Amino acid sequence: MPQSADNNQQAHTRRYFAIILLGPIVLLAFWVVFKIGLEDRFSRHLDAGYPGYCEQPAEVLFIGSSHTRQSYDIAAVEAATGRSAYAMAYGSLDQNLMNLLLEDLLRDPARRPKILVLEAYATKLAQRSQLEDPRFFFDLPPGLKLRFIKNYLQLNPELSARLDLFGLIVNRGTEQLWTYPLNHRILARLSYRGAYRAHVSNGVSESEFRSFQPELAGPEPDPIQFAALNHTIQLCKRYGVRLMLAESPMPKPATSEPDIHRMKDVYRAVSLANHLPYLDGDEGFPTDDPAYFADATHLSTAGRTLYTANLIKSFGPLLVADRGPSSLVQTHPPHTSGPSAGGSSERAFKEEKSNSSAPESAIGRGVEERL
């Protein structure tokens, strides 16, 4: 009898360990398959995202980080230009990740915009590509998710990155899944075609404004980010998409780092080399007025209104006119040295800098004159 009790106990023990070890693995496997294969279906009606844009493609696509989301009054852009517009924005979205999205979007004629306003965030150009907004992964269809995973593993071979990826796949975005029926209705009311509608963000106090610290960039553009930027430019040329580069205004105390200006010069040089319009949002904007900034890196509602007006003034003719891909307009006078894409950007920039004696408010006027 004791022996059969022992055998019984051993059988129970084996069954227990089998369930405890296999159960979580099986459940986890189901969960991973569901998350990769199906979770993007729960984001279709959410705002500012890739699926939201795919549901309602626009002629003018603004793409970027939370800068983009908080910088543009999409309704005002549509009213001024007569074109449909959309802001596709994810927190801290950088050139590498934007390129991943655009590779997929521009390939499809049904979703390809006519005009692409690409965020030219100076600080991010010098930083390593990082995914900071898990909604980005949540929103991607399965194919793009797998491409992102491959891209991420190539750029981040260390073990901790694999653990982060595990957390991203298994853990992030669960809240949106479970609250989808209610969440998407609320978000739909708060945004219009990717940008904020009802949300009002006020300016900061003077003391808070003065305490803003500059984001650290780096002396050189990150090679991956720079290559992604150039790849995006080539993609736009290949698919006939009119490309513009724009950086939202930043508060003056937060842009005191010389490296930030160096990265802006890189963007200027790239835009010059590729005959692309480039808008530095700081120009013609009161960057030392706290009322226009919600924090160290984002505009307030008042700042958004002003900057959108500046953008329409600068790019308006380009956004409104129905031109083909061969008539991309230069924003800077041509240089006799004939810079090519990427390689001689620095020399091109130096020549361009010596010519920039015009007052800030002439940016829009200069564009109009060339038209």
Add this chain to the structure above:
Amino acid sequence: MLFNSLQFCAFFVIVTSLYFLLPWQQRWKMLLVASCVFYMAFVPAYIVVLFTTILIDYWMGIKIAASEGKTRRAYLFISIIATCLVLFVFKYFNFVAITVRQLQGLLGGAASFPLVNLILPIGLSFHTFQSLSYVIEVYRGKQQPERNLGIYSLYVMFYPQLVAGPIERPQNLLHQFREDHGFDLENFSQGLRLVAWGFFQKMVIADRAAEYVNGVYRHWSSFSGLTLIIASLLFSVQVYADFSGYSTIAIGCARIMGFRLMRNFNHPYFSCSFSEFWKRWHISLSTWFRDYVYIPLGGNRVGLSRHYLNLLITFTISGLWHGANWTFVVWGAYNGILLILESTLAPLTSRLGNSLLVTAVRRMVTLCLICIGWVFFRAPHLSDAFAILRRMAGARLLARSDWFEATMAFSVSNTSFAVGTITVVLILLFFMVEWMEENGLSAFPDWLRSFQCQHPWGQEAFTTIALFQAIMMFGVLRASAFIYFQF
């Protein structure tokens, strides 16, 4: 080595496997080595400090048992002073120095009291009290002195409860190291389920609440009174789930190996009075202060004013134990005052009866006043705590903009509503489970409970797997320190 880290998972699997593979007479040695490895994962050099206090108390325990009268008492005082001196130097020296400097400044003198630059050894407050408990029990004749230095060392530094309790009594723990705990499926399955529940409390409940609390308290002056109220309520949840979670993990890890540690929390937020709360919250510490501070001072067997003074002293010292900051002192004194008021008003409140409504009101009042005390626990400075409370008092509960701000504080992106909803739902589910445990109700249907009778481990396995899946889906997966580690 944090409990919620991969290193600890690997450590635990190795140690538990070795525990059951070794002959039972050798197990305590392996556990001692493992506990040393665990302790040295924080600051290796501090093992010297720990062993010094272990040696002193071990030797004093033997001396106390072999002496009588004044000599016996002298050995006790030597042990207490030596142990507390270590605690004072590492934890309270700078607090005293800064306070003296402030006083010097107020009196017009130059601040000249020196400061020391020492990192607080992990678990110092806990194992100090555990050591003191041993020598006091030996002195009182309730515990024989442990003659085996290794076993005594293991009593002080047994890794599951080394850094944040429960603070064990020698009568409960010492003898267990000499017992043969063979593998038992019931212990293993219950222990693993407790570990899973502890991780759920920490990673799903506490860490979620912490993200909101930390974001608000870091810039509390930028937030409305309503947001501060919500943050303070969430901190009440956080501190409970964090500490209870740690204790549950410790108890579960020990149970897997067959050890029984004392229960440290007994659903404290369902208390109907402050005295009941302190019988349910951090039971090992509360009983320690009761047995070694409150009762020696006279307890409630003295005049009324002396009784109240004993309460105030005990709770103020308890507050100071939690941290070297005036906020903790005030928190402790606040709880002492609440107990005094409760005792004073007892003749009146006892006439209200025990109807459902009265019980519910008692619970709400107790909970609200306890939550107010947590503001002092969380605020970085005393002035901040008072300012936060003032702002909370002026909260606009019907202002839509304040509710919007409070909701947006759940997340930095536009997932605030989703994150906030899930966090609140999980917290409500957590307290629902606690409520069912409190009232002896089962969450499982009859058919599952009858399955459990045939397969006792079945419910444990099902619960454990469900908890781990919930942690995967909803937990904050990056390793974060437990709140009570700082004490």
